[in-house]
Amino acid sequence: MKIKQNINKIPGGIMLVSLFIGALFHTFTPWAGDYFGSFTKGVMTGTVPILAVWFFCMGASIDVRATGTVLRKSGTLVLTKMVAIIASRLLPVGGVESGLFAGLSVLALISAMDMTNGGLYASIMQQYGSKEEAGAFVLMSLESGPLVTMLILGSTGLAVFEPQTFVGAVLPFLVGFALGNLDHDFRKYFGNATQALIPFFGVALGCSIDLSVIVQTGVLGILLGIFVIIITGIPLILADKYIGGGNGTAGIAASSTAGAAVANPVIVANIKPEFLPVAQSATALVAASVIVTSILVPILTAYWANYMKRKGESQGSGPVNPGANVPK
Template sequence: MQIAIKRGLDRIPGGMMVVPLAIGAAFATLVPQTASFFGSFTGALFHGALPILAVFYVCMGSTIALGALPRVARRGGVLLATKIALGIGAGLMLGHVLGEQPVTSGWFAGLSTLAVVAAINDTNGGLYMALMNQFGRPEEAGAYAVMTLESGPFLTMVTLGVAGLSAFPWQTLVGAVLPLLAGIVIGNFDREMRSFLGVAAPTLIPFFAFALGTTLDLHRVWSAGLLGVALGLAVVAVSGVALIVTDRLSGGNGTAGIAAASTAGNAAAVPALIAAANPVYKAAAAPATILVASCVIVTSLLVPILTARWARFVQRKIPVDPT
């Protein structure tokens, strides 16, 4: 008897990240002593998010081909710079009001500068490339080779530092990007290693998602989930408009811009990584993880619809050659 588990997860936006995250959170809420009761490898899996993520970034870095960067640097660089600028802007505004700590009461309970910056900084690359393959041009799909540099906690650390919040020592900043850089080096020196490591990256997602979920308390999910929906809508609206404008200014028609207005599934791992690097963000990390996970779902649902409609809109505006 076969059960189509993977097919079912693939039908859910961000399913490989969101479902294991929810299962881990259920364990943390209903049977929180599971890890200590079993110990050994089981307990290690419950607490193993950081080492699994380190391996994940090595594998993902191996897929970045340096030879492809010059051809797509202009298009991808513009989108990357826009996302970074939006993250810094959000960090400056919210950092002035909230600082490093989350809101503790009311409808906005759990909202933090960390959550907003993490949600904005990282684009859902799989979704972007799928949409560009359908509605865009090859160089637009390839632009994600540059945008992959968003991945991981490095840019979020830099953004928080630029926003005037608690900064990170240079060793921590370098350590955050070393696994990704190591993967880039290995993958570009040996194509066989690129193939070997690259296919492993998606496999690791449900494992670190589960480990992250075991740090969450589902009693807070309902309120955070509603706020997460609002955050997802805000990310699409604000970053979508900015990315459409900059994409058009760089020679595109805006389709690549709206396709990049999403939140990557692995962005939900960033708050925990930030808190591990600087304990001042520890209180914000757990609610931020839930908010960003909600944001992943919302943007994954909205961005394909908006991209398709925008592509049809700009296509109708292209004049037909009478010859």
């Protein structure tokens, strides 16, 4: 059977199919992890440890001479995405109260836009970009948690940056990076594992997604996910092309909503009580945005990469896996 060959025909297939399988399990059998327990539960709920191993292997695959590329790329993407969400300030604090966008609030929009799904980005760039660009997730750790959201909303000094949290997020990558550059045999050994770990991360990420959220939020939830891709994606593409030195592929790959962003509305509302009335609707909308962007971003990135390939514009330092599943 040519299962992998057929999956490769789907834009972003390895990641997307794995994610969808996990989402189906979580939507229709949310009890499966606890019921089977042991290693099965570990695979279904192991997003963090799987990512930790993956980031370690990714770090080992990057040559120290490419450090400048990693920092330039990640810094460009993070700063551009933070600037792009200034558009959300056009909404009233209490949210839109009537019409098609009723229920949409500045809290929902910022929470959905300011946190990139670093794991999704890295997996996509492993397929359609370069290993240096995949490593750009390093500075994306700054977006994790409610810190950036609270800063953008103008919190009153209660958002305190904890350095050890940032260090903990990038430490596996740095250790792998050190080993890979101290011994090139380690670089080859661990670097070969990066592709194999993508479907495991996809399933684990999917097992945190409930597809019924799309039904609950209706058209507005779908539109929010599309808005996130458009409002952040266009500036990210331009920044990647004209500042980061890429062809825009990394920009699209970074235009997603992180799963952790779902918790942001409640956390922020508990600190800033004026957001409590919109926190519940914002949580549902952000969850919908996570699903929509998780599905659309791999597809759009694949088509953009294919378009650039036809134009003859290579991405970054060259593909990690030449002949990866770019749709024909």
